[in-house]
Structure formats: C-alpha cells, structure tokens
Amino acid sequence: MRASILVHSFRSAVLREKSTNPSSILQTRSISAYGYTQSKSLIYSTYGTPSEVLNLHTHSISPPHGSLVTLRTLAAPLNPADINQIQGTYPSKPTFSTALGTSQPAAVPGNEAVFEVQAVGSSVKTVKQGDWVVPARTGLGTWRTHLQIDEDQVMRVERQGLQPAHAATVTVNPLTAWRMLTDFVHLEPGRDWFIQNGANSGVGRAALQLGKLWGLKSIAVVRDRPGQEGERLKKELLDLGATRVVSEEESQTGEFASQIKTWMSESGTSGSAVRLALNCVGGKPAVALAKVLAPGGCMVTYGAMSKQPLSLPAGLLIFKNLRFEGFWVSKWGDEHPEDRRKCIGGVLDLVREGKFTMGPTMDVRWDFKTPKEGLVTAVQDTLEGYRKGKGMFVFGDT
Ligand SMILES: NC(=O)c1ccc[n+]([C@@H]2O[C@H](COP(=O)([O-])OP(=O)(O)OC[C@H]3O[C@@H](n4cnc5c(N)ncnc54)[C@H](OP(=O)(O)O)[C@@H]3O)[C@@H](O)[C@H]2O)c1
Structure with a gap:
C-alpha cells in the first residue's frame, strides 16, 4: 500500500468542519490547520483472540x-473471515508493517467497507471528493476511521439511493451467493431447487433472495432456536424468499428426503430435483444436505462455521456421483475483476429497486472519542452464535 503518513502532534490545531454534503452521515471531520487528517485504526501485531490482540x-x-x-x-x-484473520486461521494473511507509525509491525483488520472520498491527489482520475468507494479487492484493512491509498485500490459506487450499510456489505456476501447459484450447476427456473445450511447468514439471505428473483425453489436450513424465536426466524426467511425453512435437526431425520419429495409434488413441477447445495457449516449439517442432492448434483462449500470436518459416506460419491466443490470470493474477484464490478453493480441496482435487502445488522457507533474497549468488545462478541445481525462499525463524528 502506498500510504503517505506523517506522525503529527498538532491535535490542538484540529478544526471541526461541517460536511459539505448534508445527505452524508458525516457530520464533522478532524482536519488540522495544516491539512492533516487524524485517523484511528484498530490494529494487531500478533495473531490471537481479538480481545487480547x-x-x-x-x-x-x-x-x-x-x-x-x-x-x-x-x-x-x-x-x-475478519475474525479468522485476526486469529491467524485464515489462508490469506495481512501485511504487518510500521507504515502507520506503530512501534511493532501491525496490521489493520477488516476486508469490507464503504468510504467517502475526502481529498484526492492532483493526478487522480477515477474518483472525486464526496464519492463513495469500496475496496477493489479484499485485504485492505478497513477497521479505521480514515486511510490513504492509491486510487486503483478502490472502486467507485453510485451512492444514489443507497445507505452506507448497503455499499459496505456488497462486495462479499451477495457476490458469493450470486456466483455459487450461477457458476456450478445450471438451475432451471421454475423447476430446480437448491438447499443451504447457515441460511440466515449474510450469504444465505442473499442466496434466498436471488434464488427467488431467478425463479428457483429453495430449502433453508437454520440452527434451531427455542420457542417463538425459531418460528420468527422461519417466517422471516420465508418472507425473504425461501420456499421451505427447516431446522438442522429436521434436516437430519430419516424422513427429510421424502418430505422434500412431497414439497416438490405440491409445487406442481414434474422433474424437480435438488441439484445444488450450499454449505457454510460442515459436519453433520453438511452431510444432511449431500444426502438429499439428486444424482449428479453439486455441493459447494464456502465456510465451516461449526469447525467440524466434512466426512462423507462413500455411497454418495459411488452411486450418486455427487460433485463437491469449493468457492472463495476473494480469489474469484481477483481473477474476474470485470465480472466482480458488474455483479456489484447488479446487486446495488436490485437494492435501489427495492428487490434486495442486506441482512440485519448490529451497529456499533465509532466516533473519534470512542474508547478502544467498546470497539474491541464488539469484535469479540461476534464470536457468539445466535446473534440478531451482523456486527457493523458505523462511523459518526470522526
Ligand atoms: N468462501 C467465501 O468466499 C465466503 C464469502 C462470504 C462468507 N463466507 C463464509 O460463510 C460463512 C457465513 O458468513 P456470513 O458473513 O454470511 O455470516 P454472518 O452473516 O456473519 O452470520 C454467521 C452465520 O453463521 C452461523 N453459525 C455460527 N456458528 C455456527 C455453528 N457452530 N453452526 C452452524 N452455524 C453457525 C450463524 O447462525 P446462527 O444465527 O444460528 O448463530 C449465522 O447464520 C462464514 O463461514 C464465512 O467465512 C465465505
């Protein structure tokens, strides 16, 4: 990263400037009399538990x-993936450096965000002040109030009709769902079904919505919740686009395959089959998906939330000739930058048309004076399951 940073101690000279754009969530900016911007970053120098490092x-x-x-x-x-990166268990490792003026080489976590362009150098051509941009690829280090990078490290998004949360979450989950539904098997609209576990995740919710828009039937498998909470989640996912919603326990019973056949005949389409399974959990919930795939079907694994390995009965390969694939949006995006750009545009158009929503979020406000503890606790809390939404840093008075 080409960063131009000078450690600077004129904090007393900081001016509070009103944003020039009233529609922005930006209210004030910390810019010194000398044009320097004060930035705060979460950083880590060793891998480990977020609260400790x-x-x-x-x-x-x-x-x-x-x-x-x-x-x-x-x-x-x-x-x-951001948490796994901090823990040191993610395959792509961050660059540790002293570019931010730290005493130890450090990295900034976070791979997704939306930024407002605050100032540009004299030869910048692709963006201007006030534009919204998203990372051109993963690995940028986004959990910070400000940063300075080369223009080719970001991609402009048309901000009209969008909330920051839409643009901040467009580059990973919706793209992952989009590619997995289109790149592995041909699914016939009105006939074919897909099944997925972790269906209330960001990727899962995106897949349900895209599937419905594209005329596909889907079975959403979720971890069960006690009482009303389980029923509420099922209804929410049905409203979002799922054809059927079941708990992990229900998907692991001996009757699940015949239950699916009944749903298919009720749906009135002859020749229906579950041809695609999307797996982000692993362990038994993944095997349950494989068991209901039609012969020749494909399971795409893109996550391992249960941390359990995928142990498959050999018969699924011998007698059903199932295909098992993996997908990683970071690699796909690096290899297909133009398709990535089109996909991002396509998803944001659907958002503007009111046909696609990003998942629920649990917002954590980050102001210039927000103490470290509040931010770090928010990161640590994401390790807990059964959350009401994805954690999201929302930057206020920075
Ligand atoms: N390969 C790729 O390119 C790619 C891209 C995006 C995401 N991913 C992966 O996809 C997965 C979901 O990511 P996301 O951002 O969509 O998730 P998210 O919105 O942050 O939600 C996390 C999901 O994980 C589920 N979960 C947590 N612990 C679990 C467990 N032990 N067993 C079963 N489910 C569990 C949660 O279910 P509850 O609500 O029941 O807790 C929730 O649905 C992650 O593994 C992520 O790394 C991969």
Missing part, C-alpha cells in the same frame, strides 16, 4: 498527492 492506534495522514486518495470510512462490517 487488538489495540487502537492514532496517526496523522498528510494531504494526498499524485494518485493518492484520502478516504473517510462510513461503515465497515465485522465478517467471520
């Missing part, structure tokens, strides 16, 4: 020159 670091960013842009973060989600 994360720190809050302050540094100054000088005015941008050349092709550099200074960005102000508006919203940044807390995705499972």
Whole structure:
C-alpha cells in the first residue's frame, strides 16, 4: 500500500468542519490547520483472540498527492473471515508493517467497507471528493476511521439511493451467493431447487433472495432456536424468499428426503430435483444436505462455521456421483475483476429497486472519542452464535 503518513502532534490545531454534503452521515471531520487528517485504526501485531490482540492506534495522514486518495470510512462490517484473520486461521494473511507509525509491525483488520472520498491527489482520475468507494479487492484493512491509498485500490459506487450499510456489505456476501447459484450447476427456473445450511447468514439471505428473483425453489436450513424465536426466524426467511425453512435437526431425520419429495409434488413441477447445495457449516449439517442432492448434483462449500470436518459416506460419491466443490470470493474477484464490478453493480441496482435487502445488522457507533474497549468488545462478541445481525462499525463524528 502506498500510504503517505506523517506522525503529527498538532491535535490542538484540529478544526471541526461541517460536511459539505448534508445527505452524508458525516457530520464533522478532524482536519488540522495544516491539512492533516487524524485517523484511528484498530490494529494487531500478533495473531490471537481479538480481545487480547487488538489495540487502537492514532496517526496523522498528510494531504494526498499524485494518485493518492484520502478516504473517510462510513461503515465497515465485522465478517467471520475478519475474525479468522485476526486469529491467524485464515489462508490469506495481512501485511504487518510500521507504515502507520506503530512501534511493532501491525496490521489493520477488516476486508469490507464503504468510504467517502475526502481529498484526492492532483493526478487522480477515477474518483472525486464526496464519492463513495469500496475496496477493489479484499485485504485492505478497513477497521479505521480514515486511510490513504492509491486510487486503483478502490472502486467507485453510485451512492444514489443507497445507505452506507448497503455499499459496505456488497462486495462479499451477495457476490458469493450470486456466483455459487450461477457458476456450478445450471438451475432451471421454475423447476430446480437448491438447499443451504447457515441460511440466515449474510450469504444465505442473499442466496434466498436471488434464488427467488431467478425463479428457483429453495430449502433453508437454520440452527434451531427455542420457542417463538425459531418460528420468527422461519417466517422471516420465508418472507425473504425461501420456499421451505427447516431446522438442522429436521434436516437430519430419516424422513427429510421424502418430505422434500412431497414439497416438490405440491409445487406442481414434474422433474424437480435438488441439484445444488450450499454449505457454510460442515459436519453433520453438511452431510444432511449431500444426502438429499439428486444424482449428479453439486455441493459447494464456502465456510465451516461449526469447525467440524466434512466426512462423507462413500455411497454418495459411488452411486450418486455427487460433485463437491469449493468457492472463495476473494480469489474469484481477483481473477474476474470485470465480472466482480458488474455483479456489484447488479446487486446495488436490485437494492435501489427495492428487490434486495442486506441482512440485519448490529451497529456499533465509532466516533473519534470512542474508547478502544467498546470497539474491541464488539469484535469479540461476534464470536457468539445466535446473534440478531451482523456486527457493523458505523462511523459518526470522526
Ligand atoms: N468462501 C467465501 O468466499 C465466503 C464469502 C462470504 C462468507 N463466507 C463464509 O460463510 C460463512 C457465513 O458468513 P456470513 O458473513 O454470511 O455470516 P454472518 O452473516 O456473519 O452470520 C454467521 C452465520 O453463521 C452461523 N453459525 C455460527 N456458528 C455456527 C455453528 N457452530 N453452526 C452452524 N452455524 C453457525 C450463524 O447462525 P446462527 O444465527 O444460528 O448463530 C449465522 O447464520 C462464514 O463461514 C464465512 O467465512 C465465505
């Protein structure tokens, strides 16, 4: 990353400037009399439990020159992969460096966000002040109030009709769902079904909505909740686009396959079959999906939330010739930048048309004065299951 950063101690000279754009959530900015921006970043220097390894670091960013842009973060989600990266268990590792003026080499967590362009260098061509941009690829380090990078590290998104949370979560989950539904098997609208576990996750919710828009029937498998909460979640996912919603326990009973056949005959389509399974859980919930796939069907694994291995009965391969594939949106995006751009545009158009919603969020406000503890606790809390939404840093008075 080409970052132009000078550690600067003129905090007393900080001016509070009113945002020029009233529609922005940005109310004030910390910009010094000398044009320096004060930035706060969550950082880590060693892998481990988030509450033990994360720190809050302050540094100054000088005015941008050349092709550099200074960005102000508006919203940044807390995705499972971000946590795995901090724990050191994620395959792509961050770059640890002293570029932010830290005493130890450090990395900034976070892979997704939407930023507002605060200032641009003299040769910047693709964005201007006030534009919204998202990372051009994963690995940027987004859990910080401001950053300065080259313009080619971001992609402009048309902000009209969007909330920051829409743009902040468009580059990972909806794209993952979109590609998995289109790139592995041909699903015939009005006839074919797909099944998925972790169906109330961000990816799962995206798949339910896209599936419905594209005329596909779907079975959503979720972890059961006690009492009313379980029923409420089932209704929510049915409203979102699922054809049927079942608990993990229900999907593991001997009657599940015949239950699906009954649903198919009720749906009135001859030749229906479950041809695609999307697995982000692993263990028994994954085997349950494989067992109801039609011969020649495909299971795409994209996560392992239960941390259990995928142990498959050999008969599923010998007699049903099932295919088992994996998908990683980071790699796909790097290899298909133009398709990635089109997909992001496609999802945001659906949002503007009111046909697609991002999942529920649990917002954590991040102001300039927000103490480290509040931020770190929010990150640590994402390790708990059965949450009401995805953690999201929402930046206020920074
Ligand atoms: N390969 C890729 O390119 C790619 C892209 C995006 C996401 N992912 C992966 O997909 C998964 C979901 O990510 P997300 O951002 O969509 O999730 P999210 O919105 O943050 O939600 C987390 C989901 O995980 C479920 N979960 C947590 N612990 C579980 C367990 N022990 N057993 C079963 N389910 C469990 C939660 O279910 P409850 O509500 O029941 O707790 C919830 O549905 C993660 O593994 C993530 O790393 C992969």
